[in-house]
Amino acid sequence: MMKTNLAKFVRHVHDTQDTEISCSVCLDLVSQYVDLEISTGDATIQLPLVKQHLDQCLVCSEEYQVLHQLAVLEAEQRLPTDEELMNQLKK
Amino acid sequence: MDKPRSNQEWFEALSNQDVQQGEALEEIRRLLLRAALYTLVTHLSDLQEMSEEERLALAEECAQEALMAVLARLGDFRGDSKFTTWAYKFGVNIALSRARRWRWKQVSLDDLADDDGTLNWFQRDERFQTADSEQPVRQKEVVEVIREVLRTQLTPRQRQTLKLIAFDDVPMDVVVQRLDSNRNAVYKLLHDARLKIKQQLVRRGYDLAEVMDLFQ
Ligand SMILES: [Zn+2]
Numbered sequence: 001m002m003k004t005n006l007a008k009f010v011r012h013v014h015d016t017q018d019t020e021i022s023c024s025v026c027l028d029l030v031s032q033y034v035d036l037e038i039s040t041g042d043a044t045i046q047l048p049l050v051k052q053h054l055d056q057c058l059v060c061s062e063e064y065q066v067l068h069q070l071a072v073l074e075a076e077q078r079l080p081t082d083e084e085l086m087n088q089l090k091k
Numbered sequence: 092m093d094k095p096r097s098n099q100e101w102f103e104a105l106s107n108q109d110v111q112q113g114e115a116l117e118e119i120r121r122l123l124l125r126a127a128l129y130t131l132v133t134h135l136s137d138l139q140e141m142s143e144e145e146r147l148a149l150a151e152e153c154a155q156e157a158l159m160a161v162l163a164r165l166g167d168f169r170g171d172s173k174f175t176t177w178a179y180k181f182g183v184n185i186a187l188s189r190a191r192r193w194r195w196k197q198v199s200l201d202d203l204a205d206d207d208g209t210l211n212w213f214q215r216d217e218r219f220q221t222a223d224s225e226q227p228v229r230q231k232e233v234v235e236v237i238r239e240v241l242r243t244q245l246t247p248r249q250r251q252t253l254k255l256i257a258f259d260d261v262p263m264d265v266v267v268q269r270l271d272s273n274r275n276a277v278y279k280l281l282h283d284a285r286l287k288i289k290q291q292l293v294r295r296g297y298d299l300a301e302v303m304d305l306f307q
Contacts (some may be wrong), residue, residue, distance in 0.1 A: 005258045007306040012257070012293070014303040016285040023274035031172035031180045031264070056285075057278060058256075059187070059263045060189075066130050066183045071176045082121075085128035089134065089150065090143045 012056055026053045026060045034064065034071050101174040105165060119161060119178060124154035126182035130190075137190040146271060157182035157185045161216050191262040200269050204251065210238055210253055230305050236295060240288045 011087035021029075035049045044051040052062045073079045080088075096104065096115070104115035127150045131138065138146055160181040168177055213234075241250055252270070255261040256277075267277050292302060 005260070006234075006307075010259045010306040011303055013237075013289050013292070014299045016289045018286065020278075020282050021288070023278050027180060027184060028302065031177040035172040035176050046277050056282075057263070059191070059274070063180070063183050063187050066133055066187065067176065067180050069133070070126055070183070071173070071180050074173075074175060079125060080129065080204055082125055082128060084145060084241070085132055088132045089128060089146050 001064060015052070015055060016026065021049045023053075023057060024033050024058055025058065027063075028052055030054075030060070030064050030067060034068050037068065038071055039074055096171050096174070096300075098168075098174045102165070102168060105162070116158075118264075120154060120158050121160070123157040123178060123182045124150060124177060126179040127151075127157065127186045130183045130186035134187060134190045137194040141193060144195075149189060149193075150186070153182060156185050160185070188264045191264045192268055195262065195265040195304035198265075200255060200261065200266070203255055203261065211242060211245040213241060214237055219237060226305060233292070233297065233302055233305065236291055236297075237288055240291050241284075244287050244291075245284055249280045249284050252277055253284050256281060 029047055029050050033043045033047050036046055054064050070079070101115065101119075104111045106112075131146060131150055131153075138149075141149070157178070161178045164181070168174065208273065241253070245253070248270075252266060255266050256263055260264075263274060263277055266272075268276055272279070289299065292299060
């Protein structure tokens, strides 16, 4: 069965903390979070509140995912060129 | 290829008004354009019906806006990430927000309005199909608690925001725009709502892990 929004919402209620960081604080910390993931892998241990926010907040989570991809591609020197990206954007 | 700048080199080059700043500005602008292009490419489904020219123009606008954000926030850079990762996040944030708003710009949220606290929309999501005969009964109990909190403890604005984001899949940025609000305020509305429901369930003796399992 596909997860209904109600099921997702109940999980979010279960995971709710008394204090959660805001989207601004998440944006402030997400670059550190991404680089910790890439370098040491212990981002969730060092920045658990970022992980908690990303699990609750879809817009921040989508941005995190793209940033993570970008940072990995850059670290591996595999970032596509502007030309390649512009061609893909035209599709 | 030139050796990439260190964090310190980026920070100094962008902070000092000299020849170096011009070069660094041009370089970071190029990197932000690439981040914006990359972001839009990963979310092409949001950009349907946008022409090629408009897409390229949007990427340029996002890069420019991100450059402004980077310069305005330069003092916040603490060096706890790579400078480029720190800068890219502004490009990603701006490009995705713009893409989401584009996708939803034709949709009236009035059609998704909360029906005056009758909570019919909430009932609609109640699709419990399961072989376990005990489960639907217990699910219904939990749903009743949630509905009661929605009805009696949330403000209309809180209820409306929760409905749009958690149940109608409207991106938070779109709700923020229509309410003329900001992400932090809307996130707080949602957090307060979740917390009230959680507290009510706990107060009534529910084990939250079991509650979650009921619905998964
Ligand atoms: Zn957020």
